[in-house]
Amino acid sequence: MRHLLSVEEAEKDFLLKILESSEIFLKVLEQPSKKLPTLRGKTVLFMFMEPSTRTQASFEMAAKRLSADTVSFSPGRSAMRKGESFLDTLQNLQAMEVDGIVIRHSSPGAAHFVARHTKASVINAGDGAHEHPTQALLDAFTVKRRLGRISGLKILIVGDVLHSRVARSNLFLWKKFGSEVLFSGPPTLLPKEFGSLGARIVDIEDHIGEVDVLMVLRLQRERMEGSFVPSIREYRKFWGITRERLKRIPPETLIMHPGPVNWGVEMDYEVMERENTVILEQVRNSVAVRMAVLYHLLARTEAEG
Ligand code: NCD
Numbered sequence: 001m002r003h004l005l006s007v008e009e010a011e012k013d014f015l016l017k018i019l020e021s022s023e024i025f026l027k028v029l030e031q032p033s034k035k036l037p038t039l040r041g042k043t044v045l046f047m048f049m050e051p052s053t054r055t056q057a058s059f060e061m062a063a064k065r066l067s068a069d070t071v072s073f074s075p076g077r078s079a080m081r082k083g084e085s086f087l088d089t090l091q092n093l094q095a096m097e098v099d100g101i102v103i104r105h106s107s108p109g110a111a112h113f114v115a116r117h118t119k120a121s122v123i124n125a126g127d128g129a130h131e132h133p134t135q136a137l138l139d140a141f142t143v144k145r146r147l148g149r150i151s152g153l154k155i156l157i158v159g160d161v162l163h164s165r166v167a168r169s170n171l172f173l174w175k176k177f178g179s180e181v182l183f184s185g186p187p188t189l190l191p192k193e194f195g196s197l198g199a200r201i202v203d204i205e206d207h208i209g210e211v212d213v214l215m216v217l218r219l220q221r222e223r224m225e226g227s228f229v230p231s232i233r234e235y236r237k238f239w240g241i242t243r244e245r246l247k248r249i250p251p252e253t254l255i256m257h258p259g260p261v262n263w264g265v266e267m268d269y270e271v272m273e274r275e276n277t278v279i280l281e282q283v284r285n286s287v288a289v290r291m292a293v294l295y296h297l298l299a300r301t302e303a304e305g
């Protein structure tokens with residue numbers, strides 16, 4: 001594979017290779033030097049057209065740990081402010097011979113667009129509500145390290161599924177590996193048609209006590225035009241992982257969240273105090289997983305050349 005645009009289109013073998021190599025890169029990160037010469041001479045461009053903390057920082061760290069040169073493009077300070085189009089911007093940046101482009105954009109399909117218009121390997125770091133493939137990979141890697149497998153599991157994804165690229169990428173990934181995905185959330189944020197993507201839509205109360213993994217999503221208020229939930233209090237009461245609801249979750253269930261968390265809305269802070277809440281472990285693992293993605297896409301291009 002030359003690009004990583006979506007989990008839906010990715011081959012299962014490629015995803016498996018990423019998960020296997022991530023284990024090796026995690027070992028590298030435990031060494032004092034933390035660095036490998038693998039991508040020396042390669043240039044990776046970061047185009048983050050939407051806010052990001054974890055994804056951008058960990059991609060940059062991953063590229064640097066592999067000795068790539070990195071360039072960050074920030075739209076707010078670029079000539080796009082003078083009216084230059086996205087395509088012109090892209091073609092000009094490509095003229096500087098970049099090898100990889102990591103793109104986050106508010107429009108679904110943005111990464112595919114970039115892939116069609118450049119020679120570089122393109123990695124989708126989130127395109128609107130479509131996909132966020134490296135998030136699903138780092139989630140799977142975290143589960144694999146904790147539970148020892150990624151097939152035959154029951155994964156419950158709770159919350160704002162409608163706006164969540166994380167939910168979509170995870171659904172496609174878990175299905176490829178033979179795990180069952182359950183979705184739960186307010187009907188306005190979880191339209192019935194989502195069932196046709198291959199997840200079972202369930203009542204949170206019936207399943208919260210019996211799943212291997214509970215993935216909590218952020219209520220994406222910035223993507224909502226109008227009112228999707230009657231009130232935050234009501235959302236918390238019915239779908240939040242509150243202190244009270246936590247009592248019914250077995251201690252061995254992994255609780256995950258892609259971040260950023262709205263504390264007191266989709267999750268109470270007490271969730272952080274249990275042994276099997278792995279939210280920061282997801283972030284720690286993300287550097288190794290993104291190193292693996294960069295390695296498989298960019299080192300391979302070199303072999304071909
Ligand atoms: C997610 C995103 O931006 O898609 N965050 C992330 O990348 N870790 C989820 C979110 O914003 O809720």
